[in-house]
Amino acid sequence: MTRRLLIVLDDCGPGDALVVDFCLDAVLRSHPGAEADLLVSEQAAPVFARDRRFRRLFISRLYEQRARSRPVLALRKAREALRLARKLGRRYDLSVTFYWGTTLLNLLVRVATRGQCLGYANGWPRLLDCDLGRYRPEAAALPQAARLLATMGLEAEPAVPAARGEEGDDRQASALLEPHRLGLGRPMAVLHTGSDWACQQWLPERWRETADRLAFELGMDVVFTGLRAEEGPIEAIRSQMRAGSVSLAGMTSVNQLAGVLRRAALCVCVDSLAFELAQAAGVPTVVLAGQSRTEAVRVGPGAPIVVNRTTPQLRAAILACKLSFAKASFGGCLHYGCPMAGLRDIEVDDVMEAVRKAVRDGATALTGGGVPA
DSSP states (O other): OOOOOEEESOOOOOOHHHTTTHHHHHHHSSSSTTTEEEEEEEGGGGGGGGTTTTTTEEEOOOTTTOOOOOHHHHHHHHHHHHHHHHOOSSSEEEEOSOOOOOOOHHHHHHHHHHEEESSOOOOGHHHHSSSSBOOOOOOHHHHHHHHHHHHOOOOOOOOOOOOOOOOOHHHHHHHGGGGGGTTTOEEEEEEOOOSBGGSSSHHHHHHHHHHHHHHHHHEEEEEEEEOGGGGGHHHHHHTSSSSSOEEOOOOHHHHHHHHHTTTTTTEOOOOOOOOHHHHHOOOOOEEHHHHHHHSSSSSSTTTTTEEEEOOOHHHHHHHHTTTHHHHHHTTTTTTTSSSOSOOOOOHHHHHHHHHHHHHHHHHHOOOOOOOOO
């Protein structure tokens, strides 16, 4: 009889999903011939849209529900959980839930699983067949993923996320770049500025200065990427630049963004999906981080460089704010007037120093430019 597996990646974004992708590989390799399904958050689903490792893809909106009161939010989540329970049925011999979720997610997965149910505990630890305790959102994700694998007797070395695009995505990426003659005569820098959280975004005036310095000091073509909702802020940055630039905000799918990054000589981004995709593309990368990350997984020459100037106390305060009902129920916070917003302790010189090291370690050939009079 064919063994059936359920892997769960709910309550996480696309970048978070890519971080633990090598763990998914380890679980699947340990069960050759099994049929594997994936329950994945709506945000992270595009990463797996063409993933042939999974027989079926179930998209969860459990943590996409929004409400201004706890009872209404609980009701909406319960309805979504019932919808998913009907889709999943009770057919799985093993389920593995990465990251954390809530008691409701643990209950949903327990109902769907006839056999062993593994993951981090929430309110009812007995819903699970392992004793890992609670997931710690303030701690690094990879050691906690490794602990989860260890409950199955598995080990896996952290790996650069796999690029799962197809030839058509590369053609579409080329079609976006060619009208602007990007990357043809000069190296191309991709700047990805956006996040769901103001505390993970950098100040617009510092993006503007960095973009100009990339153009004039390093002779690079500057391309901004992001979601359609980020077009306005990106245009505000571009309008204040002295150098020319191009915006592809709202024009790329996940796989097309990966195609754009494969043609880049540099990526400068906040801690978002673009960071994981840039690593998969092998692009020299500088990531601006606050509460979310203090160091890169991969080390050594060519590794991405993390610029983080937040104190442990500030990181703890940001995390506590993120986990509050008021913020979590709206799926993010774009209060730019908040004193914790803007990654204010990161200076432009910090980023340019990291850029020069990244392109030097990545052996990226740059042509010099001249600062205009």
